[in-house]
Structures are given as structure tokens and as C-alpha cells.
Amino acid sequence: MPAIQVQNLQKTFQTKRKAAGLGASMKSLFKPEYGSVEAVRSLSFQMESGEVLGFIGPNGAGKSTTIKMLTGILHPSRGAAKVLGFTPWLERQSLAFQIGTVFGQRPQLWYHLPAMDTFILFGKIYELDDAEAKKRIQFLSEAFELQDLLDVPVRKLSLGQRMRCEVAASLLHRPKLILLDEPSIGLDVVAKQNIRDAIRRMNQEEGVGVLLTSHDAGDLEALCKRVIIVNHGQIVYEDKVSSLKRKFLTTKMVEVRYAKEVAKDFSIHGVEILKVGRYGVKLKFDASQTSVDSVLAHLSASGDMADITISDPPLEEVIAKIYEQAKAESVDKQ
Amino acid sequence: MKTLQFLLAIWKANLQSALEYRVSFLSQMIGMMVNNFIYFAIWIIFFDRFKDVRGWGVGDMYITFGILASAFGLVSILFGNAFMLSDVIAKGRLDYYLSLPKPVLLHAISSRMVASGVGDFFYGFLSYALSGYFSWDGLLRYVLALLLAATVFAAFLILTQSLAFWFGMMNNFSALALNAMLTFGIYPITLFDNYAKIILFTLIPAALMGAIPAEFIRAFTWQSLSQMLIGAIGFIGLAVFVFNRGLKRYESGSAIQVEV
Amino acid sequence: MKTVSKYWSIFQITLINSLAYPGELIGRSLMIIPFMWIFYQLWKVTFAAAGAEVISGLTLRDTLWYLMLAETIELGRPPIARTLSENVKDGSIAYILNKPYDFLWYQFSAAMGETIFRAALNALFGGLTVWTLVGAPNHPQGFWIALPAILGAWILHFCVNAMIGLSAFIVEDVSAFTWIYQKLAFIFGGMLIPLDFYPNWLQAIAKALPFASAIYGPARLFVTPTLELLINVMSLQIVWILVLSFTLAFIYRRGLTQLTVNGG
Known part of the structure; x- marks a missing residue:
């Protein structure tokens, strides 16, 4: 299952609309206009x-x-x-x-009390036996490294420590x-x-x-x-x-370091050179146009490689690309 | 003149943002009037049974309650943030006002409007009209007394809330002082002996917000007018002085920042 | 059994939490002192003017102890309507809802946890003030007899205030309702003038309304702890608790089905 x-699944919210200015404020006081937002x-x-x-x-x-x-x-x-x-x-x-839930912007732990108090409360709320709850808290405090944090009032924890407690608390009842x-x-x-x-x-x-x-x-x-x-x-x-x-x-980034000093000539067809040094080079290419194999072959021919890293650009860029594409599509439709 | 223009601009913006929540605005205004009416009904019941308190009758109560409500309302409308000044101070939010080229105190207290104040303000006039003492020259005196009583009240708020410069967060104290001011202002002043009356003119100047203006509205006397004038000028002067002393402390960085 | 212990521990944690800032707690409770003092002034003058030791069955001392308990009940209760309406408006009701408990029972347990120390301190300061001004209560044991009625009073307060708070589902701002409820409780609960001093027709109306069960009943029981009054007060209170709690549950179910939480 x-x-x-x-x-x-669909959800629409009602919201009030108003133009700027005191006149419009007065008007909307007596005759409000509503619009809807499709969340x-x-x-x-x-x-x-x-x-x-x-x-x-x-x-x-x-x-x-x-x-x-x-x-x-x-x-x-x-x-x-x-x-x-x-x-x-x-x-x-x-x-x-x-199920368990954690909302990053809505702490569930009691702010003025040690996290342990909230854990015990949650144990009761999820109807665990006291012994069972105790064992589970023990286990989670090891898994999340909370041993020193549970008896400190939550307001005195750092944000990261607090969040670890939040996630642990959401797992108390084995969701x-x-x-x-x-x-x-x-x-x-x-x-x-x-x-x-x-x-x-x-x-x-x-x-x-x-x-x-x-x-x-x-x-x-x-x-x-x-x-x-x-x-x-x-x-x-x-x-x-x-x-x-x-x-x-499809873009790959390659960074190579050589054991000995090498010539600075790395011009390969379809490859963009980002940085060249005496011992190494950093370059970028489109793997759908230029094969990884040919690039590597070329690089290894240039000298003894001491180290090589092949990486993807960060995912942020990908998502940005998808957003742009989706936006462009929706503009096309209109 | 520039300052007045600035205040007008702030008040206009406050009103606009209050109207943004229209139902809230209307319900607070009407709700407060109903609220005041119900509260006052208990005094009608009281005086119906016990007639008067050492010569203080229900008509006096109508006027006292009226002027108190109007003065409270006026301060809530124009200087609504004065109720939260200690918060502003203790949480370091005066920085914002200090960074702008306008009078700090005036800017800080006028930055918020309490919508329910509109209800209080109008209810006061209504209460005066029902008192049985209404007259047109009395209405003029009402307006003058209202301005002076509101001045005393604003000064009292600034004074008590400015203590935050020295003692940090003190919501409870501010609330206690405010409650004492309003409660002592409403109750018949004839209840109190002379020692208590000294307090009502000084520490908690409730007499200057309720009983004395009420006396002045009923019939003009130089005594009550001069009491109100001296009170208003004295208290606002003191309030501004204390606030500025506190501000110096704040600017030197020694104002207490309380951990929340 | 597990259900009971669930709400019991919610009660416990709010009880402990209310002690997080003792200064705050004590400071708030000091408010009752000027109130009791001014009540004393008012009733001392009034009793003297009437030239009577006893007015409608109450002495000056009774009146003040009555008012002390009335104020304790009123000042001890937490601002449930405000809490709930804020929960509804800022959407935090959502985060309370995603645990396996009944929202109303949760709020009730939490409210009671918040009430205990507040009320105890109010009773302490108020009691000391009144004791100093007019002397000991006539029936100190009346407190224990009034205790169940005091608890009942808080349940009634909770029901009404929770309804007001939940009305935030439909209206933008509930503060007007809370003021008006407070003032109605003030006048029909007899918080400045004991209901006994009211004209007969008004007394009859006031005593039939829930406000009397929430304030006048327990306070009067404290100064006149008779079995007859106890039965009278408690039975009326139970009727109101039943009526109001069912209404509250109904309103809550209705509100929940059309729940729209802000933000997205």
C-alpha cells in the first residue's frame, strides 16, 4: 500500500482586495470586494x-x-x-x-521548559506506556545526540539543537x-x-x-x-x-591536478576552460555534445594525473532552470 | 509646523491601516461603546439603590465617566503606541525612531492607533449628553477639559512606561499603573480622604483625568481650570523630561536589554 | 485511562510552565490589592450612609469577602478567548490539531493548568488585603464548600470564552465579544455590587443567567456556606455547564469543517 x-487535490482561499489610498480604504470598509487565490x-x-x-x-x-x-x-x-x-x-x-510532523517555523517544544518535559508529554499524548516511552526517549537521545540537551530549557538551546529535539520528538511514537x-x-x-x-x-x-x-x-x-x-x-x-x-x-565540471608541471595548452573541442595553473586545470563541458571519455583521454595524455574530480553543478541551478522552463511554457500558453 | 504635518501624515497612515481590517475596526468601535454602556449600567444600578455617595450623584458619574472615556479614547487614537512604550524601549526598538529625523518621543507614541479608542472617544460625548447637565457652553468646556485630561493621561503613560529605561521590561507594572489610573478616575472622588486625594493629584493623577474636569464641565470655576492647566503642563513637562533623561541613558547603551 | 492521563499531563505541563516566570506571575496578581482597597472605600461609605449594619443579608465584612472571591475567580482565569482566536487567526491551531487529542479537551486542560497559581496568588493577596481592612471571614470553612462551585465557575468561563475564541472562524476580530462578555459578567455576575442589592426584578433575571453561576454563586457560597445554597448553586451550575459545553462542542465541529487556515 x-x-x-x-x-x-485542490484548495482555494478567499482574500480581500483593496486599492491604495484612504478613499479606497473607506470604500472597502462598507463594500469589500473579495477575490480568490488558488493555493x-x-x-x-x-x-x-x-x-x-x-x-x-x-x-x-x-x-x-x-x-x-x-x-x-x-x-x-x-x-x-x-x-x-x-x-x-x-x-x-x-x-x-x-504520523509525525515537524514544522520548521512552528516549534512544538515548550519554550520555557526542558525538552524532556515535552517528550514526556508527547509520550502521554501518543498513549505510550511510561516504560516504553522512557526506552524510546533513551534511544532517540542517542540517535540524535541529545544526551546533554534534554534537561536544558529549550530557550537556551541553539537553533540546530532545538531542531534536532523537534525531529526526535516527532519520532517518539514510532510513526x-x-x-x-x-x-x-x-x-x-x-x-x-x-x-x-x-x-x-x-x-x-x-x-x-x-x-x-x-x-x-x-x-x-x-x-x-x-x-x-x-x-x-x-x-x-x-x-x-x-x-x-x-x-x-548535462554540464560536467572537471578539475585535474597533475604530479608534475604541465604545458598550459588544454584547448579541446567543445570544452570551456575555467582556470589553468601550472599543476592543474578546471574545465566545463556539455556531456551530451562532447563525450566524457574523449575529454578524459585528452587530459590524461597531457601528463600524470595526481587527482581528478568530476562534479555536477549545484541543484539550485537545476531547479532554477526548471522554474524558468515552466514559466516560459505558461507564458507560451497565454 | 513641519512637525504638525508629519503628525498628520502618521495619523492618516494609522487610520488607513486600521481600515484595512474593516470588520475588526467597526466591531472594535461599536463593541467598545456597548462595553462602556454595560459597564456604566452597574453604576446606574448602584445609584438607583443608594442615591449618592457623599453628595456625588449619578449625574456626576455620567460626566466623570464620559470625560475619562473620551480622554482615554483620544490618547488611544492619536498616541496609541504610548500604551506599549515600555515594550518599545526594553526591546531596543527605539533605534528605529532614533534613526529618523523626527522628534523621537512624538514619533514613537503616535506610531499606532488603537481602533477601539474611537468608540471610547464618542461614547464619552454621549455619556455627557445623557448626564442631565448638558449645555452648549458646557460642551465647549467639555472639549477643553478633554484636551487637558488627555494631556495628563498621555503624560502619565509616558512617565510610567519610561521607567523601562531604568528597569527593563515591566509590563505588569505598566498594566497595574494604568488600571489604577482608570479605576481611581471612575470612582466617586468623595470616597477618598485627604491623604488619598493627595495621591490622586500626584502619584496617580486620576483626579485630573476624571473628577476635576467633571467639576469644570458642570460649572466654570477658576480653581478647577487652574488645577487642570497646572496639572497638564506640569505632568507633560515632567514626562518629557524623564523620557529625555532615559533616552540619554538608552543612547549611551546602558538601557537594559532583557532576554526574551 | 490513558486518555485521562493524557489530559492530566497537559494540565501538569501548563502548571509547571506558569511558574517559568514567578515575578511575572506575582506582579500580575498584585492588581487585586488596589481593587479590594477601592471596594472597601466604596462599601464603607455606602454602609455608613445607609446607617445599617446589614444590607440585604450581608454585612460590610461579608460584602468584601464576597467581592474578594468574585475577583479571584475573574482575575484567575486565563485569556482563553484571546488565545483561541489567535490560534485560529495565525493558523497555529493547525499545529495543535496534528496530535492525537481532542482540541477542546487540550485547551481546557491547559487553561486549568494556567489558572491554579494565578487564582491562588490572587486569593492570597486579595485575602490579606481584605483581612487587614475588615478582619477575618465569618466562615473560613466556606472556602472549602465553595471550592467545587469555583471549579464549576471556571468550566463555565471556559465554555463561553472558547466559543468567543472560536468565533474567529467567522469574524475577523473577537476582542469586542470578550469585552462585552467581561462586562456582562461584571454586571450580571455581581462583581461590584452583590446581586442581593439589585432590585428584585433584576435579581431574578441575573440569577437565572449563567454569569451568576460563574461568579455570584460560588462567591456567595463562600460567605454563606449553607447546604441549601450549595445544592442550589451546584444544580444550576451543572445545568449551565451541560447546556454550554454541548453548544461549544457543536460550534467547534461546525467551525472545523469549514476551517481555513491562513498561509499557504
Whole structure:
């Protein structure tokens, strides 16, 4: 059974409209005009159990609205969804026992109290036995390296430490699925890495499914196998992260370091030289035009290679490219 | 003149942003009038049973409550941020006003409008009209007394909230002071003995916001007028002085920043 | 059993949390002192002017202890309507909803946790003030008899305030409703004048309304702890609790189905 099944999900919000100026303010006081915003247009996708799925998009793309509908907080305007076999907005409480949630911008830990107090409270809320809860807290505090943090009032923790506690708290009741909304927002590089490691570990060891929204491409590369990219409430791209790279990332970057000094002549057909030094070179080429083989052959012929790195450009660029493409398509349609 | 233009621009912007939430604006305004009416009904019940409190009758209550509501409303409309000044100070948000080329205190307190104040403001006039003491020259006195009472009230807010320069966050103290001011302002002044009255003219100048203006509105006396004038000038002078002393402290970086 | 312990631990955590800033807690409770002092002035003068020891069955001392308990009930309760309407408006209701508990029971347990220390401190400061001004209460044991009625009063307050808070589903701003409720409680609950001093017709109306069950009943029981009054107060309170809690549950279900959370 798939963990999440979504068909033609749609959500429209009502908003007030007003022109600028005091006159318009007065007018709208007595005769307001309303407009509607389609936060989610028509969304269909599926997520297997135990999968780590990335849900990516710029601000206002409809990510949070979707998550809210999938947890049963928000009723959709139209469409259907099943999460772990439940219809979220009809069976919110039953579903809540099976899933965990973390909202990066909405801490669930009690701010003035040590995280341990919230953990114990959550144990009660999810109806765990005291002994069971204790064992689980023990386990999670090791997995997330929280041993020294649990007895400190949450307000005194750093953002990264706090977020680790948040994610751990969401796993207390062994959910089959966790929904993480921007878990790495505002964190520094090391803290992000820590969170990602812990999430990956829980996915591998306990098979918990992870639906992750983020606008950090790094989260995707580190965690997800598959990605859905949304914009303006619609899916603009859905595929494996690897094939995403393959399709949109035909550009390769190569950096070579040689054992001995070499001649500076690296002109190869179809290759752009980025930097040349006495011991090495950095270059870029389109792998669909020029074969990797021929480039490497050329490079190794130039001298004894001490080190070589072949890399893809960061995923941010890819997503930007997809957005541009989707935008261009929508302009074409109009 | 430039300052006045600046204030007018701020007030206009405040009004516009209040109107942005139209239902909220209307419900706060009407709600506050209903709220005041219900509150006052208890005094009608009281005086219906007990007639008067040492010569202070229900008509006096109407006027006192009216002037108090109008003065409170006027300050809420024009200087609504004065209610939150200690917050602004303690959280370091005066930096913003300091970085702009306008009088800091005036800019800070006029930066917010409390919509319910509109209800209070108008309710006060209504209460005066119902008092049984209404007259056209009385209305003129009402307006003059309103301006002076509002001045005293604004000064009291600035004074109590400016203590944040020295003591940091003190929401409870500010709320306590505000409540004391309003409560003592409403209750019949004849309840209090002379010692208590000294307090009502000085520490908590509720008499200058309620009883004395009410006396002046009922009938002109030089005594009540001079009490109000001296009170208003004295308190606003003191308030500005204390605020500026505090501001010096703030600028020198020694104002307390409280961890939230 | 697990359900009970769930809400019990929510109660516990809010109780502990309310102690996070003791200065704040105490500071807020000091408000009752000027209130009691001014009540004393008002009623001292009024009793003297009436030239009577007893007005409608209450002495000056009774009146002040009555008012002390009325204020304690009122000042002790947390601003539930505001909390709930903020939850609804800023969308944080969403994050409370995604745990397996009943939203209303969660809020109720949390509200009670917040109430206990607030009320205790109000009773302490208010009680000390009144004690100093007019002496000990006539029936100190009345407090224990009034205690269940005090709890009932908070349940009533919760029901009404939660309804006001939830009305944020439909209206933009609920603050006007909270003021008006507060003032109605003030007048029909007898928070400045004991209902006994009201003209008969008004007394009859006021005593039938839920405000009397939420304030006047328990406060009066404290100064006149008779079995008859206890039965009277409690039975009326139970009727109102049933009516209002069912109404609240109904409103909540309705609100939930048309829930729209801000942001996207």
C-alpha cells in the first residue's frame, strides 16, 4: 500500500482586495470586494511507504497548504487523498497516531521548559506506556545526540539543537511516516548536516517514510531519491533526483591536478576552460555534445594525473532552470 | 509646523491601516461603546439603590465617566503606541525612531492607533449628553477639559512606561499603573480622604483625568481650570523630561536589554 | 485511562510552565490589592450612609469577602478567548490539531493548568488585603464548600470564552465579544455590587443567567456556606455547564469543517 496517494487535490482561499489610498480604504470598509487565490490547483502524486520524497518549490508554491491537507488540518476544496489508508480530514485523530510532523517555523517544544518535559508529554499524548516511552526517549537521545540537551530549557538551546529535539520528538511514537516542513530553515551548514544524518538514519533503520518540503536543494541531494517540484500550486516536475540531474544537468565540471608541471595548452573541442595553473586545470563541458571519455583521454595524455574530480553543478541551478522552463511554457500558453 | 504635518501624515497612515481590517475596526468601535454602556449600567444600578455617595450623584458619574472615556479614547487614537512604550524601549526598538529625523518621543507614541479608542472617544460625548447637565457652553468646556485630561493621561503613560529605561521590561507594572489610573478616575472622588486625594493629584493623577474636569464641565470655576492647566503642563513637562533623561541613558547603551 | 492521563499531563505541563516566570506571575496578581482597597472605600461609605449594619443579608465584612472571591475567580482565569482566536487567526491551531487529542479537551486542560497559581496568588493577596481592612471571614470553612462551585465557575468561563475564541472562524476580530462578555459578567455576575442589592426584578433575571453561576454563586457560597445554597448553586451550575459545553462542542465541529487556515 502506498503511504500517500493524492488525486486532483485542490484548495482555494478567499482574500480581500483593496486599492491604495484612504478613499479606497473607506470604500472597502462598507463594500469589500473579495477575490480568490488558488493555493493548490490540481495535485496528483503517490509516495511509497518507506520512501524519502522531496517536495520542493519557492515560497507560496502551495507546499505548506498541501502538507496541511495531508495531515487533516485543512479540508481541500476538491480532490481526494489517502495517507496510510486514512482520509486525513475525516480521520485526523486516527491518522495522528501514525504520523509525525515537524514544522520548521512552528516549534512544538515548550519554550520555557526542558525538552524532556515535552517528550514526556508527547509520550502521554501518543498513549505510550511510561516504560516504553522512557526506552524510546533513551534511544532517540542517542540517535540524535541529545544526551546533554534534554534537561536544558529549550530557550537556551541553539537553533540546530532545538531542531534536532523537534525531529526526535516527532519520532517518539514510532510513526510510519513523518512530514517535515522546512526542517533545515535557518540552520548553519553543520547543523543541517546533523539533521540530515539523523533523518537518513531513522529512515534506513526504522523504515519511516519521509515527506520533506524545503527550498534548500542540499536537503534533496542528501536525503531524497525522488523529488516533486511544485510552483503556483501545480507539479512542474516529478522524477528521481538522479534523473533530474541527468536530464537537466548535462554540464560536467572537471578539475585535474597533475604530479608534475604541465604545458598550459588544454584547448579541446567543445570544452570551456575555467582556470589553468601550472599543476592543474578546471574545465566545463556539455556531456551530451562532447563525450566524457574523449575529454578524459585528452587530459590524461597531457601528463600524470595526481587527482581528478568530476562534479555536477549545484541543484539550485537545476531547479532554477526548471522554474524558468515552466514559466516560459505558461507564458507560451497565454 | 513641519512637525504638525508629519503628525498628520502618521495619523492618516494609522487610520488607513486600521481600515484595512474593516470588520475588526467597526466591531472594535461599536463593541467598545456597548462595553462602556454595560459597564456604566452597574453604576446606574448602584445609584438607583443608594442615591449618592457623599453628595456625588449619578449625574456626576455620567460626566466623570464620559470625560475619562473620551480622554482615554483620544490618547488611544492619536498616541496609541504610548500604551506599549515600555515594550518599545526594553526591546531596543527605539533605534528605529532614533534613526529618523523626527522628534523621537512624538514619533514613537503616535506610531499606532488603537481602533477601539474611537468608540471610547464618542461614547464619552454621549455619556455627557445623557448626564442631565448638558449645555452648549458646557460642551465647549467639555472639549477643553478633554484636551487637558488627555494631556495628563498621555503624560502619565509616558512617565510610567519610561521607567523601562531604568528597569527593563515591566509590563505588569505598566498594566497595574494604568488600571489604577482608570479605576481611581471612575470612582466617586468623595470616597477618598485627604491623604488619598493627595495621591490622586500626584502619584496617580486620576483626579485630573476624571473628577476635576467633571467639576469644570458642570460649572466654570477658576480653581478647577487652574488645577487642570497646572496639572497638564506640569505632568507633560515632567514626562518629557524623564523620557529625555532615559533616552540619554538608552543612547549611551546602558538601557537594559532583557532576554526574551 | 490513558486518555485521562493524557489530559492530566497537559494540565501538569501548563502548571509547571506558569511558574517559568514567578515575578511575572506575582506582579500580575498584585492588581487585586488596589481593587479590594477601592471596594472597601466604596462599601464603607455606602454602609455608613445607609446607617445599617446589614444590607440585604450581608454585612460590610461579608460584602468584601464576597467581592474578594468574585475577583479571584475573574482575575484567575486565563485569556482563553484571546488565545483561541489567535490560534485560529495565525493558523497555529493547525499545529495543535496534528496530535492525537481532542482540541477542546487540550485547551481546557491547559487553561486549568494556567489558572491554579494565578487564582491562588490572587486569593492570597486579595485575602490579606481584605483581612487587614475588615478582619477575618465569618466562615473560613466556606472556602472549602465553595471550592467545587469555583471549579464549576471556571468550566463555565471556559465554555463561553472558547466559543468567543472560536468565533474567529467567522469574524475577523473577537476582542469586542470578550469585552462585552467581561462586562456582562461584571454586571450580571455581581462583581461590584452583590446581586442581593439589585432590585428584585433584576435579581431574578441575573440569577437565572449563567454569569451568576460563574461568579455570584460560588462567591456567595463562600460567605454563606449553607447546604441549601450549595445544592442550589451546584444544580444550576451543572445545568449551565451541560447546556454550554454541548453548544461549544457543536460550534467547534461546525467551525472545523469549514476551517481555513491562513498561509499557504
